[in-house]
Amino acid sequence: MSMRWTPNKVTLLRVVVGFAAVCLFGRGAWANLTAVGLTVAAIVLDALDGHLARKKKMATPVGAQLDILGDRMIENVYFTYFAVVGMVSLWLPVLFFARGAATDFLRGLAMKAGHSGWGANAMLQTWWGQALVASRWSRGLYAAMKCLCFCYLGLELALTRGPVALVGELAADVHAMIRVGAQVLTWMTAAFCLLRGLPVLVEGWKYIAGNVGPARGAKSAAQEAM
DSSP states (O other): OOOOOOHHHHHHHHHHHHHHHHHHTTSOHHHHHHHHHHHHHHHHHHHHHHHHHHHTTOOOHHHHHHHHHHHHHHHHHHHHHHHHTTSSOTHHHHHHHHHHHHHHHHHHHHHHTTOBSSSTTBSOOSHHHHHHHTSHHHHHHHHHHHHHHHHHHHHHHHHHSSTTOSSOOOOHHHHHHHHHHHHHHHHHHHHHHHHHHHHHHHHHHHHHHHHHHHHHHHHHHHHHHO
């Protein structure tokens, strides 16, 4: 009996592949290269689960939240590892975690209020918010930037760092250029991450501001009635 693949199962597989890749980093040059290959596979699976959900009409609010959870787990575990080994700033995973926690909290409030992630009842109503967060080009570009970032750092780890590096010792200026490339790429990815979170933060603030006032008014009225 063949197993029926669903978007949620693909998301789970993506998380497993991503964690397997991070587990291989730092265990030798060829293990690092294998981890880079698994990283590419994880990003491909990220695109596959969304394609499967749309093509098979299997998109659900729960599936959308699982997809977001998978994204958070993958990006946090990668950036945390590279921060621990000293290849990126420790503030990078902190930034991704804080941004993800804030936007997910606001999305949760919106879902409780009856809003969805898409359609006429979506939380994001502005065209620029939908373009930055929900459009295919934005999601695709963000996934590509993360893939490029993780693969660049993985290849740097495999080729130039440590006693088992495949390339060996490099000239100081070459090594400095590689490091500058890593910093530029990672912070560009972080900047785009913040940019994509901006519409959620703006719409979420409007939602909170619009509900806190009436709630306080109702509480004051209740206290006066007592």
